[in-house]
Amino acid sequence: MKQKVLQVHPQDNVLVALQDLSRGETVGYNGKVYTMQENIPAKHKFNTAQLEKDDAVYMYGVLVGRAQQSIPAGSRIAVENVHHAANGYALAAQRKTTWQPPDISRWQQQTFMGYHRANGSVGTANYWLVIPLVFCENRNVEVLKEAMVAELGYGQPGKYAAFTRSLVAQQQAGADKAKILETLYTEEANGKQQQRVFENVDGIKFLTHDGGCGGIRQDAQTLCGLLAGYITHANVAGATVLSLGCQNAQITMLQDEINKRDPAFSKPLYISDQQQTGTESQLITDAIRHTFAGLMEANQCVREPAPLNKLCIGLECGGSDGFSGISANPAIGYTSDLLVALGGSVILAEFPELCGVEQEMSDRCYSEEDATRFIQLMRTYQQRAEEAGSGFDMNPSPGNIKDGIITDAIKSAGAAKKGGTSPVAAVLDYPEKVQLPGLNLLCTPGNDVESTTAEVGSGANIVLFTTGLGTPTGNPIAPVIKLSSNTKLYQRMHDIIDINTGTIIDGDETIAAAGERILDYVIQVASGAITAKSVRNGQDDFIPWKRGVSL
Incomplete structure (x- = not known):
């Protein structure tokens, strides 16, 4: 029973x-x-x-x-x-860093097929980036997108464009409203995507944003750090950067941030300053030429075997429900422990959703310095939220509450399960880069897209994203693998969900078995053998965090 x-x-x-x-x-x-x-x-x-x-x-x-x-x-x-309500926390006199690693014998000799970079990192994909240093260049980025994507075979032919055309044809033929409402959508009507010009390049990604000028200078510095994280990312072959010229986020600032993350940076990088270049036509045609030449170079990189310790997995949750903390989150927590034991890296973020488990997380830090830093980051974040008239206690969303998560401490205690049981190797502040193997804590908001954007900027080459309600978040350069906490959600929203962990709730699978199954799936996605639903659906969400109060 x-x-x-x-x-x-x-x-x-x-x-x-x-x-x-x-x-x-x-x-x-x-x-x-x-x-x-x-x-x-x-x-x-x-x-x-x-x-x-x-x-x-x-x-x-x-x-x-x-x-x-x-x-x-x-x-x-x-x-x-x-x-x-949540317990208080303070720096403990002793660390609690002993743990029992899971059995990894099945994966010790296993590899994945990835893109090897000059700095020793390995990508799970191979993308070219087009990035504006300031929001003033967003339009030019969109012009480049219109000029290049479809012509190079990366355009997703308007998934629903043919459906709209069929409605137009019916209307012109005299169909009434009732006939229009009865028309069914079919995938076949949309045709096939054009063949890629560059077979080994997964796509060109265009990362528009609303930063780079205005605000405070620290916002510009932080944005440049995030963009540098994407440019130096293992999943990126090279980048085209558009600058207006007069903004706070200067080219030299971006170059400094790139050097922090990769002192021997050698990827193709084209930077154009519009106020120096002159006309829009000159800016766009120069950018197209340099981007095309860069794609030719990027296309020479092919997938080769790489050890699993080259994987860096971001751990994320969004649209959580009352089952998330007992199925999907502990399942990817077990996957996290497996990867840490294999020498890989994982990132646990969303600091507002660690409220109530601060003592446990700080005690798990290898070093007292990291434990102190974690405590300071949590207290500062909470203080700023309170100064803005809010607080971590206001984190649960209406969807969370409706489905059984009624306090932030309940949400946080369940969310922390994503981090497994391994010790904390490092505590990072946004947008710092992961440098050490093991479990890394990264200060980000609980907001799904801001946090996922940050994890990838810090080095995650794959993201595991749990949901109990259904959240279609993705990322431009890293596959975001969606996991449902319950079987009903998986069956209802199978077009955006990759893995069902409702099997744990149903009594058909243990947490450990689910965690092992997830790792096997991650290896397939990392190798390009399976395409994550977020990638297939073109879910390229990208929102930089301006370090304001965001829960």
Whole structure:
């Protein structure tokens, strides 16, 4: 018989409903029987004992809230009766860095097929970038995109353009509104993509943004650091950069940031200053010529075997639900531990979603310096959020709350499971680059796109992205592999979801088995044997973080 409820940690005083429970229904767990005081939807929690006002609520073994009123046992824990609460944290006298690595014998001799770069990094893809240093150049970037993408065979023929044309044809033939509304869409109507001119180049990516000038000078410096992270990224063969000339984000600033990340930088890089070049026509034609020549050079790079320690995986979640922290997140946490044991790198970000587990994360830092830095970054972030009239407690979205994540501490304790159990090798501030193998903590917002953008800028050549509600986030240069926390979501949104971890909730698979399955899938994607849904759908989301308050 399928298990109806789950206690995540022995210290918890709430149970998670794995399926809908009805008022008056009794459920047994670990020798105890509980009677539901109300309907408990799947993904939500109910308290195992009577709670009085201000009593602590524990989940994942940590404080996640306090009762706002008297709550009878068997009641649904909700925003109406529980508010956010989390334990304090401080630098511990001793580090807790011992861990039990998983068995990696099956993968020790395995490789993936990647693009080897001069600095020793290995890409899982091979892209050319076109980047504006300032938002004033966005239009010129779009002109380049219009001029080159389709002609070089990278254009996704308007996925729904043929459908629109069919409606136009019907309307011109006299079809009425009812006939139009009955017309069905078919994939076949859209034809095939033109063959690539450069077979070994996966595409040209155009990264527009709204920064580079205005704001404060630190914004320009941070933006240049992020853009340098993309230009030096293992998945990038070279880049074309457009500058206006008078903006805060100067060419020299970008070059300095590139040198920080790759002192022996040798990729083809073309930088054009419009105010020096003159006419738009001259700027665009020069950029097309240099980009085309760069693509010819990039096309000479081919996939070759590489050890798995050349993988750097970003760990992300978005549109989380009440199952995320007990299925998808711990599953990729196990994958994370596997890769760390193999000598690879992983990035855990989204600092607002580490609220309540700060003590655990700081204790796991190898060095006291990193532990101190993590604590300072968390406190500064929280302080700035409060100064803006907000706070980490306001992080859960309406979708989170509707599906069982009612406090930021619950969300954070579940989100932290993505980082597995390995020690923390380094703590990085945005937009620093990963330099060490192992688990890296990167300060980013919880915002899906800002955080994914940051992880890739710091070196992630693949991103594992868990979701319980369905989030179509992708990235221009790194495959973003989507994992559903529940089977219903996987079946409903299979066009954007790559992997289902609802098998854990269904009782068909263990967390460890799912984590191993995910690593096998990552290797296939890294080798180009499988195309991630986000790549197939052209989901090229790119949003730099301006270091303001973003939860």
